[in-house]
Structure formats: C-alpha cells, structure tokens
Amino acid sequence: MSPSGNIDFGDIKTSRPFLIAGPCSAETEEQVMETARSLKPLNIALFRSGIWKPRTRPGAFEGIGAVGLKWLQRVKHETGLRVAVEVAKTKHVELCLKHGIDVLWIGARSTVNPFTVQEIADALKGVDIPVMVKNPVNPDLNLWIGAMERIQNAGIKNVLAIHRGFSSIEKTKYRNQPMWEIPIELKGYYPGLPMICDPSHICGRRDLLQQVAQQAMDLNFDGLMIETHPHPDKAWSDREQQVTPEGLKMLLENLNIREKGVTTKKLKATLEELRELVDKHDDELIRALKERMDVIEQIGLFKKENNIAVLQPERWHEIAHTRTELAKELGLSDELILKIFQLIHQESIRQQTEILNRESSPAVMPPLP
Numbered sequence: 001m002s003p004s005g006n007i008d009f010g011d012i013k014t015s016r017p018f019l020i021a022g023p024c025s026a027e028t029e030e031q032v033m034e035t036a037r038s039l040k041p042l043n044i045a046l047f048r049s050g051i052w053k054p055r056t057r058p059g060a061f062e063g064i065g066a067v068g069l070k071w072l073q074r075v076k077h078e079t080g081l082r083v084a085v086e087v088a089k090t091k092h093v094e095l096c097l098k099h100g101i102d103v104l105w106i107g108a109r110s111t112v113n114p115f116t117v118q119e120i121a122d123a124l125k126g127v128d129i130p131v132m133v134k135n136p137v138n139p140d141l142n143l144w145i146g147a148m149e150r151i152q153n154a155g156i157k158n159v160l161a162i163h164r165g166f167s168s169i170e171k172t173k174y175r176n177q178p179m180w181e182i183p184i185e186l187k188g189y190y191p192g193l194p195m196i197c198d199p200s201h202i203c204g205r206r207d208l209l210q211q212v213a214q215q216a217m218d219l220n221f222d223g224l225m226i227e228t229h230p231h232p233d234k235a236w237s238d239r240e241q242q243v244t245p246e247g248l249k250m251l252l253e254n255l256n257i258r259e260k261g262v263t264t265k266k267l268k269a270t271l272e273e274l275r276e277l278v279d280k281h282d283d284e285l286i287r288a289l290k291e292r293m294d295v296i297e298q299i300g301l302f303k304k305e306n307n308i309a310v311l312q313p314e315r316w317h318e319i320a321h322t323r324t325e326l327a328k329e330l331g332l333s334d335e336l337i338l339k340i341f342q343l344i345h346q347e348s349i350r351q352q353t354e355i356l357n358r359e360s361s362p363a364v365m366p367p368l369p
Contacts, residue, residue, distance in 0.1 A: 007045075007222050009194055010103070010130035010158040012082060014045045016257060018196055018223025020084065021248055022048040024238040025061065026068035034230045036075040038245035042252065046103055047072075047081040048225065052092060053237060054109045061236045069099040076100065084132070088116060093123035105132035106147060108164055108201075112136035117147045121154040130158035134198070139166040139179050141186060148193075160194040161186060162225060163216075165202035175204020175241070178212065180219060187220075196223035200241045206232070209243065210251055217257055226251070289344070296348045300355035310352045316345055 007018040021039050026032050026049040036047055049072060053063035072083040082102040087093050088110045096104055104124075110116045111134055124131070131151050136143040148159050163183040165176025187195060197216035199209045213224055229235045232242040243251065262268040303310060323341050324334035 007194060009045075009160055012045050012103075012130070014043070016222060016260075017217065017255075018194070019044045019252075020046040020048050020196065020223065020225040021228045021245075022046075022084075023050070023229045023235065024200075024227045024242055025050040025053055025236055026064050026071055027236050029071045029074070031230065032068070032071045032075060033078070035228060035245065036079050036081055038230060039228060039248070040079045040081060042245070042249060044081065045223070046084045047075055047079075048084045048105075048227075050237070051085050052088060054088060054107065066095050069095060069101065072101065073099055076102075087120060090119055090123040093120060097127060097129070101129075103130045103132060105162065106134060106151075108134045108137045111147045112138060112140075112143060114143075114146060114150070117150045121150040121156075124151065124154045124156055126155065129156070130160065131156050132160045132162050132196075134162040134164050135166065135182070137167045139168075139177075139182055141182055144182075144186065145189070160196065162196055162198050163202075163221070164198035164200075164225075173208065174202055176202050178202050178215075180215070183221075184219065194222045196225055197221045198225040200225070200227040200238070203241055204238075205240050206243050206247065209241075210254060213251060214255060217255060220258075220260060292344070293347070293351065296351055297355065300352035303352060304356050304358075310349055310356060319345065 007014050007016055009018065012018075019042070021042070021044045023031065023035050032049060035049075039047060049068065051063050051065065051068040051072075053061065069085070072085065075081055075083055084103040084105055085092075085096050085101050086107045087096060087104050088107065093104065106117060106120060110120070133144070133148050133151060136147070144161070148161065151159055161183070163178075165174060166179050166182070168177045170177070183195060183197075187193065197213070199212040199216065202212050203209050209226065213226070216224065226248055227238065227242040228245055228248050229239075229242040230244060232239050232244060235242055262271055300310075302308070319341060320338060324338050327334045327337035
C-alpha cells in the first residue's frame with residue numbers, strides 16, 4: 001500500500017486513505033480501550049464509537065449513553081487518538097463539546113430529516129469543530145447537499161461527506177446499495193469536498209469489505225470508515241459487519257491505493273491522446289443520436305396522420321432484445337446498453353406523444369375584399 005496524496009480535515013493531517021475505525025457501539029470501558037490500543041499502531045486518523053444508537057425498533061441496544069464519553073476521553077489521554085461521535089440532538093452536541101470530542105458526525109437517519117439537521121446546526125453556531133455528514137438513508141442527493149449546507153451555514157468550515165449506501169426495496173448482497181453514481185455526482189458538484197466511504201454499512205457483512213473498500217479507492221475516495229471490534233461475534237450491535245483490528249490490518253495491507261492523477265508529462269500526453277479519441281467518438285454518438293431522433297419525428301408524424309397509438313410494446317421488446325444481443329456479441333455490457341436504450345425509448349415516446357397532441361395550425365382565411 002503506497003499512499004497517494006494528503007488529506008487535511010481540520011487540524012487532522014494524514015496521508016491517503018483517511019482512516020476512521022472503531023466499534024459500532026461503545027459497550028464497556030474495557031472494550032473501548034482494548035479496541036483503541038489495538039488500532040493505535042495502524043495510524044488511524046480518527047477513533048469512532050457510537051454512544052447513542054438510533055434503532056429501528058424499541059428494545060434493541062440504543063447505546064451506552066453519555067457515560068461512554070468519559071471512556072473516549074480516556075482513549076484520547078492514553079493513546080493520543082482523536083475521537084469521533086455521532087450526534088442527533090442538541091443535547092448530544094452539548095455533551096460532546098463538554099467532553100472534548102474532536103469530530104462529530106451526522107448519521108443517515110438524521111440527514112434524512114432537515115428539522116434534525118437544523119437543530120444540530122443551531123447547536124453548533126459559534127463552535128469550530130469538524131463535522132462529517134453521512135448520506136441520507138434514501139437516495140436523495142439534494143437532502144445530502146442540504147444537510148451539509150445547513151452545517152456550513154452555522155459557521156462550520158470543515159465538512160466531510162460519508163458515503164454509506166442507500167436503502168432499497170431490491171434485495172441484493174449488500175445491506176445498503178452503493179449507488180456509486182450518487183457520490184460521484186456529488187463530487188462533480190463539489191470537487192474539493194473530502195469524501196470517504198463506509199464499507200461496513202454498505203456491505204453489512206465482513207466478507208464484502210475488501211471489495212467495496214477497493215472500489216472506493218479506485219473511485220478516488222479520500223478514505224474509509226470501517227467498524228472494528230476486538231470480538232465482533234460478541235458485539236452488541238451490527239456484529240456481522242465488524243472486523244477485528246487484525247482483520248482491518250490485513251484489509252489495509254491488501255488495499256491498492258492508486259495515484260489521484262497523472263504524475264509525469266509523458267503519462268499526461270498519452271492520456272490526452274486517448275481522451276481526444278473519446279471526444280471524437282462522443283461527437284459521432286451525438287450526431288448519430290440526432291439523426292435517429294429525426295427519424296423518430298417522422299414516425300410520430302406518420303402515427304398522427306394515420307391515427308396510430310404511440311406505444312407499440314412489440315416493437316420495444318424487439319429493440320431491447322436485438323440491441324442487448326448485439327452488445328453481448330461485441331463484448332459490451334448488455335445491462336448498460338439496455339439502460340441507454342430505455343432512456344432513448346422514453347425520449348422517443350415523449351416526442352411522439354407531443355407530436356400527436358400538437359394542434360394543427362388553423363387554416364389562414366384570405367382577407368375580405
């Protein structure tokens with residue numbers, strides 16, 4: 001693992017990846033200290049531990065509460081590690097500031113509620129402390145951006161985004177769907193925004209952590225938040241997704257940290273040549289799409305003249321089948337091609353519907369003599 005690039009977050013300066021680790025929940029003082037001591041040699045940037053845990057149903061372990069803050073004070077004093085805690089109320093913020101917590105984070109269940117985020121933001125006015133904001137539970141980019149804007153409007157200068165995946169009705173191998181396109185879009189809007197990935201909550205199981213952590217690094221994320229527990233199978237919450245400190249060490253050793261960009265003039269020149277080819281093919285694609293939509297307009301006019309319905313399911317089925325089969329023959333992703341043609345088909349339906357509903361121009365009467 002050869003780190004590439006440096007990350008600054010408040011007064012925390014570290015090489016990439018910016019690593020946050022620690023137990024899902026603070027359970028006992030001994031468990032917290034054992035974990036912290038084991039993580040100290042890994043040069044983590046932040047020690048995380050849940051003090052207050054929002055649970056789906058009552059009766060589950062909802063966190064040890066404020067007493068855990070004293071344990072984190074001990075972590076700071078004895079190991080020198082900086083500590084981070086999730087907050088969801090004004091009282092949480094006040095207690096964390098009183099106990100010298102270094103970094104706060106807003107969880108996914110809070111980010112989804114602007115009232116909750118605003119309450120936290122109001123409690124932070126006049127305070128200089130770094131804040132991390134997890135994406136909302138549901139895949140809504142504006143909610144995520146809005147939460148960070150509320151925190152920034154409170155005067156917080158250091159804000160970091162955490163991608164922890166999104167809830168979905170669709171059942172997959174992940175606990176929360178990565179939906180990488182959403183954090184990628186966020187990074188497109190705010191290139192300078194530090195962003196880390198939380199593979200623990202995306203995966204929900206430790207055997208997938210390496211794969212997701214590597215993908216985040218390949219996508220140029222700045223760091224990782226990985227839940228770590230000395231005895232994961234005995235953890236009081238989220239035991240399946242936590243790893244031991246030794247397991248985390250192995251994950252990091254197997255992680256390939258790529259360069260954030262080209263490093264030599266020769267490499268840059270080669271990359272520019274390849275990008276010019278991409279630009280050329282993109283131009284051809286757009287011009288071909290324009291010609292296709294011109295034909296769609298002719299089809300729309302034909303259907304209007306002959307009183308034919310816009311949607312022809314048999315034709316769409318034929319297009320979907322033949323285009324994906326051709327994609328397979330050419331070694332392309334049939335899933336990608338299907339998505340592209342679904343978008344094209346939706347636009348074709350929209351244009352043809354517009355043509356059918358377009359009123360004919362009224363005949364112009366000649367002027368009276």
